[in-house]
Amino acid sequence: MSEAPQTAPTQPDAQPDVQPEAAPDVQPAAAPPDAAQLESPVELDTAVPPVEALVDCPVCGTATAAGEAFCESCGADLGRGTPLAEDAPDPEAAPIELTARSAPAGPARAPGVLVVVPDLDGRAATCASCGGTVAADGYCEQCGTPAPRPRDHFVEQPAPWMGAVCDRGRRHARNEDAMAVAARAEPGSWAAVVVCDGVSSAPESDVASLAASRAARDVLSAPESVPPITADELLTRAAAAANDAATRVAVGVKGPNPPSCTFVAALVESGRAVVAWIGDSRAYWFPDGGTPVQVSTDDSWAAEAMAHGLSREEAEKLPQAHAITRWLGADSPEGPPRTVTVDVSAPGWLLVCSDGLWNYCSAPEDLGALLTATQARVGAEPVALAEALTTWANEQGGHDNITTALVRCG
Amino acid sequence: MADFAAEIYQNEFLPDGGTDVHAIVSVTCTGAGAAGAAEGDEAAEIIIVDTSGSMAGDKIVAAQRAAAVAVDQILDGTWFAVIAGTDGADRAFPYPNAVSPMVRMEPGARAAARQAVSRLVAGGGTAIGSWLRLATQLFQTVPQATQRHAILLTDGKNQSETDEALQAGIRQAKGVFQCDCRGVGADWDVSELRGVATALLGTVDLIPDTASMEQAFADLMQQAMGRGVADAQLRVWAPQGAQVLFVRQVSPQVEDLSARRTDLNPLTGAYPTGAWGDETRDYHVAVRLASKPLGSEQLAARVMVAVRDEVKSQALVKALWSADDTLTTRINPAVAHYTGQAELAEVIQEGLAAKAAGDEATATTKLGRAVQLAEATGNDEATSRLRKVVDIDDPATGTVRLKRGVDKLDEMALDTSSTKTTRVKK
Numbered sequence: 021m022s023e024a025p026q027t028a029p030t031q032p033d034a035q036p037d038v039q040p041e042a043a044p045d046v047q048p049a050a051a052p053p054d055a056a057q058l059e060s061p062v063e064l065d066t067a068v069p070p071v072e073a074l075v076d077c078p079v080c081g082t083a084t085a086a087g088e089a090f091c092e093s094c095g096a097d098l099g100r101g102t103p104l105a106e107d108a109p110d111p112e113a114a115p116i117e118l119t120a121r122s123a124p125a126g127p128a129r130a131p132g133v134l135v136v137v138p139d140l141d142g143r144a145a146t147c148a149s150c151g152g153t154v155a156a157d158g159y160c161e162q163c164g165t166p167a168p169r170p171r172d173h174f175v176e177q178p179a180p181w182m183g184a185v186c187d188r189g190r191r192h193a194r195n196e197d198a199m200a201v202a203a204r205a206e207p208g209s210w211a212a213v214v215v216c217d218g219v220s221s222a223p224e225s226d227v228a229s230l231a232a233s234r235a236a237r238d239v240l241s242a243p244e245s246v247p248p249i250t251a252d253e254l255l256t257r258a259a260a261a262a263n264d265a266a267t268r269v270a271v272g273v274k275g276p277n278p279p280s281c282t283f284v285a286a287l288v289e290s291g292r293a294v295v296a297w298i299g300d301s302r303a304y305w306f307p308d309g310g311t312p313v314q315v316s317t318d319d320s321w322a323a324e325a326m327a328h329g330l331s332r333e334e335a336e337k338l339p340q341a342h343a344i345t346r347w348l349g350a351d352s353p354e355g356p357p358r359t360v361t362v363d364v365s366a367p368g369w370l371l372v373c374s375d376g377l378w379n380y381c382s383a384p385e386d387l388g389a390l391l392t393a394t395q396a397r398v399g400a401e402p403v404a405l406a407e408a409l410t411t412w413a414n415e416q417g418g419h420d421n422i423t424t425a426l427v428r429c430g
Numbered sequence: 431m432a433d434f435a436a437e438i439y440q441n442e443f444l445p446d447g448g449t450d451v452h453a454i455v456s457v458t459c460t461g462a463g464a465a466g467a468a469e470g471d472e473a474a475e476i477i478i479v480d481t482s483g484s485m486a487g488d489k490i491v492a493a494q495r496a497a498a499v500a501v502d503q504i505l506d507g508t509w510f511a512v513i514a515g516t517d518g519a520d521r522a523f524p525y526p527n528a529v530s531p532m533v534r535m536e537p538g539a540r541a542a543a544r545q546a547v548s549r550l551v552a553g554g555g556t557a558i559g560s561w562l563r564l565a566t567q568l569f570q571t572v573p574q575a576t577q578r579h580a581i582l583l584t585d586g587k588n589q590s591e592t593d594e595a596l597q598a599g600i601r602q603a604k605g606v607f608q609c610d611c612r613g614v615g616a617d618w619d620v621s622e623l624r625g626v627a628t629a630l631l632g633t634v635d636l637i638p639d640t641a642s643m644e645q646a647f648a649d650l651m652q653q654a655m656g657r658g659v660a661d662a663q664l665r666v667w668a669p670q671g672a673q674v675l676f677v678r679q680v681s682p683q684v685e686d687l688s689a690r691r692t693d694l695n696p697l698t699g700a701y702p703t704g705a706w707g708d709e710t711r712d713y714h715v716a717v718r719l720a721s722k723p724l725g726s727e728q729l730a731a732r733v734m735v736a737v738r739d740e741v742k743s744q745a746l747v748k749a750l751w752s753a754d755d756t757l758t759t760r761i762n763p764a765v766a767h768y769t770g771q772a773e774l775a776e777v778i779q780e781g782l783a784a785k786a787a788g789d790e791a792t793a794t795t796k797l798g799r800a801v802q803l804a805e806a807t808g809n810d811e812a813t814s815r816l817r818k819v820v821d822i823d824d825p826a827t828g829t830v831r832l833k834r835g836v837d838k839l840d841e842m843a844l845d846t847s848s849t850k851t852t853r854v855k856k
Contacts, residue, residue, distance in 0.1 A: 150670070157732070157746060162697070164669030164729030190725045193750075418725070 190418030
């Protein structure tokens with residue numbers, strides 16, 4: 021949860037224990053052959069459909085349709101969560117259509133850059149709880165469960181070497197987290213990941229976070245600019261675009277707190293990742309078998325307390341630990357994001373996430389151990405792994421919205 | 431064309447483990463028009479006048495005048511008849527030798543009916559069940575009339591037939607017509623007549639003296655003629671596994687509708703509410719759900735208003751389980767108000783019944799509680815009626831003493847008006 025923004029001095033010099041480099045040029049390289057065949061950038065505006073499979077109810081033995089969380093016959097919990105939560109994405113869903121459709125009138129993208137834009141409006145037609153029909157009022161005709169809103173749980177996987185999951189969690193009424201990603205098809209070649217966490221004490225923050233993350237992604241995936249700019253500059257532009265988008269949401273919204281959100285973006289290219297952030301959403305680097313690293317440093321009271329010598333444990337117990345000192349939105353403090361470059365040439369995972377995940381596992385070594393253990397259980401498919409980490413956070417209480425974005429590097 | 435709007439007043443937040451959801455549904459009808467005026471609608475009215483021996487003297491004269499005034503209020507085109515009730519029932523108009531059992535109102539019929547009621551004579555007993563049976567038969571001769579309503583006037587107890595005969599008459603009439611009942615004087619039985627009115631979706635009230643009869647009849651008939659919606663149905667959907675604890679009308683009168691339920695489908699019950707004019711009625715709906723984990727949301731009920739099987743309005747009762755005590759402990763003011771008003775009606779009736787049975791201790795406790803509730807819910811009318819039956823020492827604690835030598839009419843007025851509620855201040 022990102023609490024009400026607190027105006028406080030920021031610490032632009034605080035750096036994580038990764039080596040800051042001079043800003044490298046990470047302009048997207050030439051597109052890989054298969055993606056390059058695309059005439060134009062392509063966007064899929066469909067959610068990933070669930071896998072069609074029949075499973076017998078463990079309690080009564082009745083065959084149940086995929087996507088149902090509860091047995092229609094006896095009501096037993098099938099342990100699937102919401103349909104999109106546990107089902108692996110249909111491997112045929114994303115890339116196949118890429119050649120079939122031309123891009124709608126959307127933002128221009130660099131050649132070969134793949135983007136999936138899920139439709140997050142409206143509600144499902146079938147009840148996730150009992151399989152009944154959802155009435156026009158948005159609730160199941162049979163059991164009264166509100167139909168899942170696509171905004172409450174969505175997945176983006178433009179290329180198989182990365183996967184991102186955004187989830188409402190268990191305690192919040194809305195999913196105010198948002199994310200937007202883009203990638204080239206060839207593993208490790210180029211990827212952009214943006215995560216924004218809406219401030220729950222401000223209205224419409226779910227709208228602001230989605231607008232901000234997509235605006236930033238669109239800047240990061242735009243055609244190469246002439247003259248070329250550095251990755252740091254590009255990320256700064258992306259943050260500014262995100263801030264503009266969040267600020268525009270504030271128009272017409274009443275109340276003392278305009279819609280606000282955090283911002284973290286990672287630009288991965290050829291063994292290097294540049295991370296930019298404003299607020300307390302984070303990036304971590306987990307090299308296989310190496311030392312886990314927290315790449316970003318929160319703009320928060322807790323981080324400042326740590327900079328003043330408190331241990332992570334002590335700092336995160338402070339009453340205002342989660343109050344962020346910088347954010348995006350109409351009333352945001354001025355200034356570019358802080359950026360850090362990290363070498364991701366070794367095999368490993370780059371994780372970009374919101375506090376809905378790291379709240380339960382903040383220290384990089386703990387989160388790294390969780391990642392390793394989870395991968396041993398569910399495998400290395402990025403969406404499956406991101407879903408499993410998200411499910412884990414829900415099992416810890418799901419007190420906040422959870423965003424988990426993984427990029428396989430090396 | 432009548433429009434219905436349904437609004438919900440509730441606290442949707444439930445604590446961990448909470449199961450019961452309470453909501454007030456406020457239903458407002460506008461554009462109802464006049465009875466029988468809508469296309470395809472015809473209305474029918476029957477005036478039932480007690481002409482037993484006890485009505486002799488001033489009362490029968492007043493009843494003649496009151497019936498004539500009611501006849502005047504019946505709109506042209508409305509099917510109508512007048513029944514004279516004794517230990518049997520006679521059709522006073524159309525005359526017994528007339529061919530058609532009911533006629534349509536027009537100036538000639540009005541003049542003839544006025545003459546017929548001026549000839550009503552008192553004599554004989556009281557058998558309300560037989561009156562209802564005749565009215566049922568007459569209404570059944572005009573099946574084209576979708577809106578059927580009767581006014582029943584009596585001055586005495588149902589002495590000339592068994593209670594079984596009365597109950598049988600009520601059962602036959604149920605669903606055929608609506609009936610508003612009025613008792614004149616102090617010799618009739620409030621709970622007996624309330625039984626008739628409740629079953630037939632009508633009201634019961636006291637006409638304290640013969641002088642008030644004309645006005646009471648004029649008001650009743652005017653109200654009936656202003657109801658252009660023949661029959662509206664309240665429908666309550668509750669999710670699978672849930673239990674509808676009760677559906678209760680709470681304004682303008684308290685009336686438990688739970689027993690009137692018929693199942694439309696396994697999850698939806700229909701409750702008849704009779705004819706509607708331009709008016710607002712409030713309902714208290716209570717549903718028991720299986721508890722869900724904190725953070726879950728569930729629809730607890732869909733409350734619909736349907737006319738001729740067409741849903742005119744729908745409102746949603748929701749449940750949200752929350753760990754936040756400041757949300758879950760809040761009681762919705764409308765729910766609190768009407769819960770108090772419903773209890774007020776109950777304790778007044780129980781207190782008066784205990785008093786009639788000679789149980790003064792129970793009567794004092796119940797009527798004391800009534801004073802307390804009337805005070806708390808701002809029902810000044812109830813408080814002033816209670817004052818005629820008890821001496822109030824402290825309204826806040828409900829400390830009262832039973833009055834000696836209470837006028838029977840004051841007790842009856844308190845009883846008949848016990849179900850009338852004040853609307854919640856919004």
